[in-house]
Amino acid sequence: MLRKILFYFTLALILFVTLFPLYWVVTTSMKTMRDAFAMPPVWLFSPTLENYGKILTNPAFLKGFANSLVISVTASVLAIVVAAFAAYGIVQQGPARRRSIEGFVLSLRIAPAILFVIPTYYLSMRLGLLNSHGLLIAVYAFINIPFAISLLVTFFEEVPREMREAGLMDGAGELRVFWHIVLPVVRGGLVATLILCVLFTWNEFFIALVLSGRDTQTLPVTITSFLTFQGIEWGALTAAATLIMLPMIILGMLVQGTVVRGMAAGSVKG
Amino acid sequence: MHPISRNPTRLFYQPVIGFLALAAFALLGYALWLCLHNIYLMGTKGTQFVGLQNFVRLATDWRGLQALWRTALFVALATSAEVVLGIAIALFLDKEFRGKKLVRAVILVPMIMTPVIAGLTWRFLFNAQSGMINYWLSTVGIAPVDWLGNPNVALYAVLVADIWQWTPFVVLLAMATLETIPKDLVEAARMDGASEIRVIWHVILPMLRRTLAVAALIRAIDSVKAFDLFYIMTKGGPALSTETQNLYGYTVAFTNFDISYAMTIALFLTIVTNIALLLLNRFAMPKGVR
Structure with missing residues (x-):
């Protein structure tokens, strides 16, 4: 049982490290300027498509x-x-x-x-x-x-x-x-x-x-x-x-x- | 006797390979010609034959030699870290569990992510003021580090990004090989009471040797050529602390427009790499891999 927990914990860590940079880029693209640079970072925010509007024009x-x-x-x-x-x-x-x-x-x-x-x-x-x-x-x-x-x-x-x-x-x-x-x-x-x-x-x-x-x-x-x-x-x-x-x-x-x-x-x- | 080979299948590849060979040799000849002249786009002097002057200049160019040493360091660190970490993760994942397919797909992501974007992302994460790395460090009480602005650590920051992007290649290559290993052999060793570490060391790793050698070779060749991450994250700075030979060649060619000297650097880099690979192949590779 402990082995299994350890396995899934390590697996989760590997996946987290692999995907975090991607996740961070995609979420930052949907944040307002203020949320993007908030310290400590905001994990929950209301997404905006404003940045996409800017780039697509x-x-x-x-x-x-x-x-x-x-x-x-x-x-x-x-x-x-x-x-x-x-x-x-x-x-x-x-x-x-x-x-x-x-x-x-x-x-x-x-x-x-x-x-x-x-x-x-x-x-x-x-x-x-x-x-x-x-x-x-x-x-x-x-x-x-x-x-x-x-x-x-x-x-x-x-x-x-x-x-x-x-x-x-x-x-x-x-x-x-x-x-x-x-x-x-x-x-x-x-x-x-x-x-x-x-x-x-x-x-x-x-x-x-x-x-x-x-x-x-x-x-x-x-x-x-x-x-x-x-x-x-x-x-x-x-x-x-x-x-x-x-x-x-x-x-x-x-x-x-x-x-x-x-x-x-x-x-x-x- | 026969101007055209009697084997018609040769006609399928001969024009293509012939053209590639011709183009490659023409380019190489032209490259050599450039090395032996003094083409400098910012000057007004006409093109002159200068013999080996560019090579002499390279041998005494402190900045170039430092870049060469830095390239060697980066290649050695990146390759060994990626191979060791890659094999460890592949062994770790070498069992049946739910969602294995999905895990494999996720691991592929860094490799196919546009390298320029990967560089931007890591630059973002390593940002001294608002980067996540410093934020996480601060949560455990470590003072912020100016990752990309400090000449002592910038190279390692780029290294981390490279390891992130390319360890998956080793993982996936090793996973593919592990699946072809007959499971009963491994089971038999386990039944004999061999510890897991002994099974890995004496049964599994020897069968992975060839794959590992290939992975290491491919990673070494690619990291000599690494450019995108360096260009985006540090552009060789601060204080030239992340300038590799490839980057130095780029700067000499397209910032200083010293075409002939840049060509000499590029040619030298290629020759050194090939010699290193030959030696590695000859002495360091396990028997049977060649």
Whole structure:
């Protein structure tokens, strides 16, 4: 009995520490200025949507939202299309060739972003591309491709070899087999990978900070511009923060099992 | 003989991998070219070849060396804390109880929370005047600490945020492996009268070794690159006390616009990281993991 109480107590503590920061942001976004800074903190308060009204009429925030949406979805869809072909091809190769290709793909994922962000910045500056959506979409697609390949490979592996062989025996070409037989089987994996690409692109900050211009700022950059020296407006800031992260937390929940699998893909089996 | 491989499946990946390889090598070549020149966007001097001058400058750059040391410290502390805590929590949760699915979902939240928002939130919690951390400390009679304003503690405040955000990754990875461990083996050891600690140490942990090594490696690589939390919470300050090599490279490139020198820092960081990982892989990893 005592063991059980101890177990649930520790469990509650773990969950509390995990969720408290999230809880605090969301509740602060629904507090009035006075409640937000009350010391000792107020646990019971009458919620207000005033902060959301403020942020949803802020043109910079709306612009950032549109940019984030367009850039993350386009770059992810592009990456998935390309990566699906590559992953299918890689899975069909012998073990030695597979290992070397997957090793190369993994090394692309490991390289620090700053290594290619500086040359890309300098080059695009000289070409006058620093304020274009195309640049960010291309860069994010380029980053998402290696990630999507390693994750998709794990889904393509699970397709029974006999299915593909049966298709080839029936005289279907490799492209038809890929399109009509294998792709429908991995549909779930494709969707999960797409969602994860959107999630990572949406959340990404460093590249966006360097390579986005006035018209192409994504939300993580937009929200840092609210951190002004005149003092931080925490109410509006936390409302914006909630609107930025909540869609991603919902998306992440939809593909729960795949998040960790995706981050470890390509390195767990080595 | 055959300009195009006879195996048609190769055509599925060759264009993509070929393009990626080409782009990677072109960028690396361009990066090297930048390192060997003196591109400085605030000056009026033309671009000149300067040889290894940037590397010499880096070797004697006290600020850069301190940033490198700080990066090593942060990576070591973050990785070890996350792996130890992660494995402990995973072992703790490795039993059947109601709501396990929900617990697993909750644990995922920090990982998928936008890192910039996580940084803002922790900055908020660590706030010296109105932050919750100081409030809780005050309830047990501890004087307020200026977490993000004191050069001696700011790095550890960022560390706490990083541990909060990334321990879940280790927990979930270890939980997934624990579920594949044959339960009868563990039961047999318990039946033999082995204490719980011995069962964990001698039966369960050896089977988790590979997963732990992978988790540690991934966390180490990611914490070398850590940027978002630092940028939001401290921006390298106060008094440069939280400036890591990655952040220093960023500042040199995009505040001072000293492109060539920043490139040198970035390249150096990549090389040092790779050497460290190779050594770690060669000497510290348990056999069979490689």
